[in-house]
Amino acid sequence: xxxxxxxxxxxxxxxxxxxxxxxxxxxxxxxxxxxxxxxxxxxxxxxxxxxxxxxxxxxxxxxxxxxxxxxxxxxxxxxxxxxxxxxxxxxxxxxxxxxxxxxxxxxxxxxxxxxxxxxxxxxxxxxxxxxxxxxxxxxxxxxxxxxxxxxxxxxxxxxxxxxxxxxxxxxxxxxxxxxxxxxxxxxxxxxxxxxxxxxxxxxxxxxxxxxxxxxxxxxxxxxxxxxxxxxxxxxxxxxxxxxxxxxxxxxxxxxxxxxxxxxxxxxxxxxxxxxxxxxxxxxxxxxxxxxxxxxxxxxxxxxxxxxxxxxxxxxxxxxxxxxxxxxxxxxxxxxxxxxxxxxxxxxxxxxxxxxxx
Amino acid sequence: xxxxxxxxxxxxxxxxxxxxxxxxxxxxxxxxxxxxxxxxxxxxxxxxxxxxxxxxxxxxxxxxxxxxxxxxxxxxxxxxxxxxxxxxxxxxxxxxxxxxxxxxxxxxxxxxxxxxxxxxxxxxxxxxxxxxxxxxxxxxxxxxxxxxxxxxxxxxxxxxxxxxxxxxxxxxxxxxxxxxxxxxxxxxxxxxxxxxxxxxxxxxxxxxxxxxxxxxxxxxxxxxxxxxxxxxxxxxxxxxxxxxxxxxxxxxxxxxxxxxxxxxxxxxxxxxxxxxxxxxxxxxxxxxxxxxxxxxxxxxxxxxxxxxxxxxxxxxxxxxxxxxxxxxxxxxxxxxxxxxxxxxxxxxxxxxxxxxxxxxxxxxxxxxxxxxxxxxxxxxxxxxxxxxxxxxxxxxxxxxxxxxxxxxxxxxxxxxxxxxxxxxxxxxxxxxxxxxxxxxxxxxxxxxxxxxxxxxxxxxxxxxxxxxxxxxxxxxxxxxxxxxxxxxxxxxxxxxxxxxxxxxxxxxxxxxxxxxxxx
Numbered sequence: 001x002x003x004x005x006x007x008x009x010x011x012x013x014x015x016x017x018x019x020x021x022x023x024x025x026x027x028x029x030x031x032x033x034x035x036x037x038x039x040x041x042x043x044x045x046x047x048x049x050x051x052x053x054x055x056x057x058x059x060x061x062x063x064x065x066x067x068x069x070x071x072x073x074x075x076x077x078x079x080x081x082x083x084x085x086x087x088x089x090x091x092x093x094x095x096x097x098x099x100x101x102x103x104x105x106x107x108x109x110x111x112x113x114x115x116x117x118x119x120x121x122x123x124x125x126x127x128x129x130x131x132x133x134x135x136x137x138x139x140x141x142x143x144x145x146x147x148x149x150x151x152x153x154x155x156x157x158x159x160x161x162x163x164x165x166x167x168x169x170x171x172x173x174x175x176x177x178x179x180x181x182x183x184x185x186x187x188x189x190x191x192x193x194x195x196x197x198x199x200x201x202x203x204x205x206x207x208x209x210x211x212x213x214x215x216x217x218x219x220x221x222x223x224x225x226x227x228x229x230x231x232x233x234x235x236x237x238x239x240x241x242x243x244x245x246x247x248x249x250x251x252x253x254x255x256x257x258x259x260x261x262x263x264x265x266x267x268x269x270x271x272x273x274x275x276x277x278x279x280x281x282x283x284x285x286x287x288x289x290x291x292x293x294x295x296x297x298x299x300x301x302x303x304x305x306x307x308x309x310x311x312x313x314x315x316x317x318x319x320x321x322x323x324x325x326x327x328x329x330x331x332x333x334x335x336x337x338x339x340x341x342x343x344x345x346x347x348x349x350x351x352x353x354x355x356x357x
Numbered sequence: 358x359x360x361x362x363x364x365x366x367x368x369x370x371x372x373x374x375x376x377x378x379x380x381x382x383x384x385x386x387x388x389x390x391x392x393x394x395x396x397x398x399x400x401x402x403x404x405x406x407x408x409x410x411x412x413x414x415x416x417x418x419x420x421x422x423x424x425x426x427x428x429x430x431x432x433x434x435x436x437x438x439x440x441x442x443x444x445x446x447x448x449x450x451x452x453x454x455x456x457x458x459x460x461x462x463x464x465x466x467x468x469x470x471x472x473x474x475x476x477x478x479x480x481x482x483x484x485x486x487x488x489x490x491x492x493x494x495x496x497x498x499x500x501x502x503x504x505x506x507x508x509x510x511x512x513x514x515x516x517x518x519x520x521x522x523x524x525x526x527x528x529x530x531x532x533x534x535x536x537x538x539x540x541x542x543x544x545x546x547x548x549x550x551x552x553x554x555x556x557x558x559x560x561x562x563x564x565x566x567x568x569x570x571x572x573x574x575x576x577x578x579x580x581x582x583x584x585x586x587x588x589x590x591x592x593x594x595x596x597x598x599x600x601x602x603x604x605x606x607x608x609x610x611x612x613x614x615x616x617x618x619x620x621x622x623x624x625x626x627x628x629x630x631x632x633x634x635x636x637x638x639x640x641x642x643x644x645x646x647x648x649x650x651x652x653x654x655x656x657x658x659x660x661x662x663x664x665x666x667x668x669x670x671x672x673x674x675x676x677x678x679x680x681x682x683x684x685x686x687x688x689x690x691x692x693x694x695x696x697x698x699x700x701x702x703x704x705x706x707x708x709x710x711x712x713x714x715x716x717x718x719x720x721x722x723x724x725x726x727x728x729x730x731x732x733x734x735x736x737x738x739x740x741x742x743x744x745x746x747x748x749x750x751x752x753x754x755x756x757x758x759x760x761x762x763x764x765x766x767x768x769x770x771x772x773x774x775x776x777x778x779x780x781x782x783x784x785x786x787x788x789x790x791x792x793x794x795x796x797x798x799x800x801x802x803x804x805x806x807x808x809x810x811x812x813x814x815x816x817x818x819x820x821x822x823x824x825x826x827x828x829x830x831x832x833x834x835x836x837x838x839x840x841x842x843x844x845x846x847x848x849x850x851x852x853x854x855x856x857x858x859x860x861x862x863x864x865x866x867x868x869x870x871x872x873x874x875x876x
Contacts, residue, residue, distance in 0.1 A: 097804050102689055105801070113801060117808050117815075124819035131818040132811075134832035255693045258803060265807045 004137060007184045007212040008267050013096065013239045015216060016223040018177035020232040026159075026224050027166035029217060031174030036213035038175070039182040042332045043209050046185060047202040049335040050192040052342055058189040058335075059285045065342050072286065074334060079282035081326040083299065085184075086275035087307035088323050090114050091316060093268050094307070096237060100261050111307050114272070119300050121273040122280060123292070127194055129270075129277055136266040143263045144215055147239075150246045151222050159228040160221070178216065180324035184271065185209060186331035190278050236313075276303065371472060371496050375406045375489045378496075382408055385478065395419075399427045404491040407499075413484030415503025422465050423488060423499060467500025479557060506531065512614035512636075514781055517653040524614045529559050529633035532616070536563060536629075539620035544568070547631075550581055552595070556588035559633040560595065563619070568626050570859045576823060577628050577641070591635035599630075599641075601821050606789050608782040609822040611640040611647050618652045626860035642823035644830070644857065646842050648783035649673065654845055663844035668777070670843060675774035676787050680717050681798035681806050683767050687713035689802030706761040714799040716760050720768045721795065723750065725788065728772075829857045 019028035053061035062071045094111035102110075121129060166174075185205050192201050223238045226245060232238045243260035276299065283295050290298075310316040371378050379394055386392055393414075396406040405427060407419055467485075471477055472495050481487055484502040509531065512524030525532045533547055544566040552560045562581065564574050580599040589595050592612060600609040613619060614636050619629045622640040630639040640647075649669040654662035687706075691699055709716060727746035731739045751765045771791070778784040790813060797809035820827035830838035835856045840846045854860045 101802060101804050110801070110804065113805070113808055117811055120812060121815045124815055128815065128818040131826065131828055131832035132814055134834055135814055135818065135828065255690070258690055258693050262803045262807045265804070266811060269811050 004208040004211040007182055007208055008137075008140065008215065008271075012181065012212075012216060012219060013092075013237045013264070015178065015181050016220050016232050016238040017235060019174045019220060020224065020229050020238075022170045022173040022177065023166040023229075024170065025162055025165060025229050026221065027164060027171065028174050028220055028224070030166075031171050032178050032213060032216050032220060034171070035175040035178035035182060036209065036216075039179060039185065039213075040206055040209050042336070043185040043188075043205040044202050045339060046332065046335045047188050047192075047205040049339045049342070050188045050201050051198060052339070053189070053192070054198070055193070057193060057281075057285075059282070061342075062338055065338060074330075075282045075285045077326070077330045077334070079279050079286065081323065081330045082275045082279035082282065083303055084306060084319070084323040084326060086118065086272045086279060087303045088320055089268050089272040089275065090118070090303070091307040091310065091319070093265060093272075095313075095316065096240065096261060097265075099237070100240060100258055108308060112304065114269070115300060115304050115307070118269065118273045118276050118303075119296055121269070122277045123296055126277060129273055130191065130194055132273070133270050136270055139263055140267045143260055144219070147243050147246060147260060148218055148222060150248070151226060151242055154245055155222060155225040156228075157225065159225050180320070180327070181216075182209065182212060183324065183327040183331050186327075186335060187274055187278060189335060190281055191274075279303075371474065371477065371489065371494065373492050373494055375404050375491050378489050379406055379408065381474075382478070382481070395424065397424060397428055399490070400429055406489045407486050408481055408489070409486035409501065410481060410484065413504050414486050414501045418465070418501040418503065419486050419499070423486070423501075465499055465501075469498050470495040471498050472496065479551075483557070483559075502530075509535070515613060515615055515618075515651075515779065517651060517656075519656045520653055521615075521617050523616060525616060525636040525638055527634050527636055529561060529631055532631050532636075532638065533561060533563075535616035536620055536623070536631075539616060540565070540623060545623070548578070550578075552581070552584050552586075552632075553589045554585065554587050558589050560589070561631040563623060563629040563631060565623050565626075568624070568854070568860050568862050569628060570626065570861065573628060573642070573823060573858070577630070581630070589632060592630070592632040592637050592639050593635075595630060595632055596639055601823065605816065605820055606786045607645075607817070607820060607827070608780070608786065609641075609643065609820060609827070611643045611780065612637040612782060613640060614638075615652055621652060621655065624854075624865075626854045626858040642825040642858070644822065644825060645817060645827055646831070648778065648780040649843070651779040655848075659845050659847045666843055666845065669779065672774040672777040673787060676771055676778065676784070677791055677794060678806065679767055679771045679774070680721055680791060681794035681809075682803075683764075684713050684717050684795055685798040685802040685806055688799065693803075702761075702763050705763050708758045709761050710759070713764075714795075716764050717767075717795060720754075720760055720764050721771075721792070724768050724772055825857055830855070 016028075019031055022028075023031060049061075050058065056064070059071055059075055062074055066074075090111045091107075093114055094107045097110050098105070098107050121132065185208060188201055188205050192198050195201060195204070219239055219242070223232055223242050226242060227235060227238060235241050240257045240261055244255065244257035246256045248256070279299055280292070280295050283299060284290070284292070287295070306319075310319050371381075375396065379396070383392070383394075391411045393409050393411045394406060396404065399405050407423060409419065471480070477487055477496055477498065480498045484504060486499040486501045488497040488499060490497075506528040507526050509523045509526055511522045515524075523535060525535065537545065542565055546562075546564055546566050548562045550560040550562065551557055560581065562574070562577055577599070581595075584595065584598050586594065586598070589598075596608075596610045596612065597603060602609065610630075611622075619638055619640060623629055627640055627642065630641065632638065649666055651665075654666060657665075686693055687702070691703075694702065706713075711719065723746075727742060727750075730746075731742045734742055747769075751769075754760045755762050755765060775784050775787055775791075778787065793813075794806055794809045797805035799805075801808065818826070818828050818832060826833060829835060830842060837853060838855050838857055840853075841851055841855070845851075849866070852866050853863050854865055856863070
């Protein structure tokens with residue numbers, strides 16, 4: 001559940017556009033599915049690392065594997081990744097809020113409020129943060145169900161046709177985009193400590209990824225079916241636009257997209273808060289003497305600055321890409337290399353144990 | 358027993374002289390007007406005295422069972438019957454004098470001996486009588502509590518339609534009786550404590566041994582032992598002293614006037630804390646779902662009960678969000694209202710001089726004032742305030758054009774919704790949070806409301822009530838506890854006690870668990 005709510009961030013709001021840009025007609029589903037498979041494999045590997053770390057935190061585990069200096073590097077990298085991630089989500093929320101909720105309030109204030117709430121959330125207990133996931137995820141899923149079930153009215157099957165016309169390169173490029181928004185499962189490295197049955201981590205990760213992929217697929221096919229591929233390409237937030245199309249019988253609600261987005265804020269909050277929390281966790285490894293309060297005071301302004309750094313949408317997109325690269329590096333490559341390293345070391349240790357008695 | 362602050366150098370043991378003892382008591386208590394001292398000679402010619410506080414004791418008991426017996430019947434007349442029961446230890450005491458033996462023969466139910474001044478004084482002050490006999494070092498403490506107490510009445514704050522109508526009273530004995538009468542389990546435990554440095558109030562921790570989690574009882578007792586204050590004013594002080602987070606506006610311990618609620622909670626594996634001097638007894642630990650549950654849910658058909666509970670959840674949401682949403686929608690997102698509704702709202706708001714924020718705050722504040730005033734007034738006038746406040750002010754405000762009629766409707770619906778919440782303490786917290794959400798809504802619109810909601814949720818997930826997460830079983834998820842949460846399954850399906858309480862005996866009924874196995 002935690003994994004799913006980490007993965008379902010702002011990605012899904014823009015994902016259909018990104019996929020549609022590179023693929024033609026409905027072929028993006030292949031991208032999503034393939035990317036999902038890749039993410040699943042990576043997720044399983046990562047969770048293997050997490051399980052191997054056992055009761056130790058990920059960073060302590062890495063100390064025992066590669067020594068302290070390298071771990072400092074890893075921690076710094078992870079720190080900047082999680083921090084960037086949190087800022088990215090915040091900025092995305094602020095941008096969308098500005099577009100759909102208020103046009104006059106400056107982005108600065110919107111994101112400041114959000115960051116402050118995130119800080120409050122993180123300053124509580126860490127297990128509380130995980131409980132928040134459990135509280136918020138259902139409401140988000142309900143929202144998705146509502147959007148899907150009411151959105152079908154405008155669904156035109158013609159928009160999906162023809163199938164299989166995208167060149168493989170397009171699909172791969174689309175996959176890249178999907179993988180970016182599927183990243184985030186590496187948090188299991190840090191949160192496995194809170195699991196009641198850590199050995200089930202792999203199951204939890206794959207469950208989270210599958211849920212996200214299914215939601216992506218459902219939303220994607222619906223969006224393409226309603227707006228057609230060309231339409232989706234030119235809409236900034238296709239998923240929200242989809243919600244906009246919804247009309248309830250009896251005109252009970254107009255502009256459903258605002259409500260949809262508002263609920264969506266809750267899951268984005270979860271994602272951002274976990275990013276922040278993990279950034280804090282990494283920082284605590286780097287500077288052991290700082291108390292949590294000071295750490296938060298240090299991280300919060302940095303996060304805010306990063307989040308305010310991009311001036312326009314283009315720069316914002318660049319930030320997103322940068323963070324995605326970092327995510328691949330710190331989220332997949334690092335743990336996997338640790339896994340291999342750990343495997344090697346384990347064999348050696350076994351040998352040593354035998355010789356040492 | 359620690360009992361400091363006595364200026365007198367006190368003899369730790371009562372002396373053999375009745376006169377000295379009485380002098381000491383008089384000196385200690387400052388010979389108050391309500392101190393009753395009756396000295397007399399027993400039939401055996403020994404000097405004796407009964408000391409008690411007037412108004413706290415049952416004078417009949419003292420007169421009939423103590424004084425007259427001692428005066429009229431000499432010890433020897435009893436010797437025939439009691440020889441057989443004598444134990445070795447008693448022989449020593451008996452040898453001291455016939456009266457000592459006589460006291461054993463008093464036809465009293467509650468009687469014990471003591472030679473500890475602290476205990477003696479406390480006994481006198483808590484309404485029992487003390488008998489001193491010349492040349493006897495032990496004193497006899499006679500259980501003769503008997504004061505005027507309120508009769509058992511229907512609970513004022515939690516009335517229900519179907520279910521028992523008796524409520525707790527201020528007298529702790531009556532209250533324990535009410536619980537005993539519901540649970541005849543031999544494992545029902547009442548552990549007594551004495552709290553308050555000066556008030557020395559009785560406090561009872563009630564639980565069912567073998568059901569409750571022993572760690573929970575231990576923790577409750579540990580916290581009660583830390584209580585160190587002059588007076589435990591009602592159960593509120595105790596509640597605030599032992600709760601986990603004192604800075605939280607949400608109640609972490611449930612208080613109730615209903616014995617059936619307490620009995621039900623005990624059987625679920627919770628602990629009850631009964632405090633003398635208040636009809637409000639405490640149930641702990643609780644989770645947030647306890648506030649939407651009412652004992653009536655169990656007396657009714659499960660379908661109705663479930664629907665009512667869902668209704669209460671809606672009530673909580675309305676009470677929390679409605680005014681905030683009104684502000685947000687009117688100030689920031691007119692577009693979200695259906696156009697017809699938007700027009701009609703805008704139409705009624707025409708001529709209202711305030712923005713929606715001001716209007717809402719004004720009306721909500723008025724409502725809170727009315728409510729507070731209604732509580733203070735005597736019941737007969739309280740009704741008037743409802744009429745004056747609700748009808749006259751509301752009507753007049755609309756006619757005067759200060760507020761729009763829609764606003765009055767919103768305020769009224771919010772108020773009604775908050776009355777539908779079974780727990781008064783929780784309803785107050787909701788009232789407070791409502792203002793927070795109104796502020797958030799007026800600053801950031803819907804976005805602010807969601808942030809306020811998130812803040813609330815963060816606060817709630819971090820709360821614990823005696824180690825139990827406040828938001829359980831929603832988060833952490835315990836699906837088996839959902840059987841009796843927002844909906845209530847048929848009685849036969851409620852086969853287990855709440856998993857979250859980690860009870861020793863988790864099964865409630867055997868039959869249904871067997872049935873479940875076959876399904």
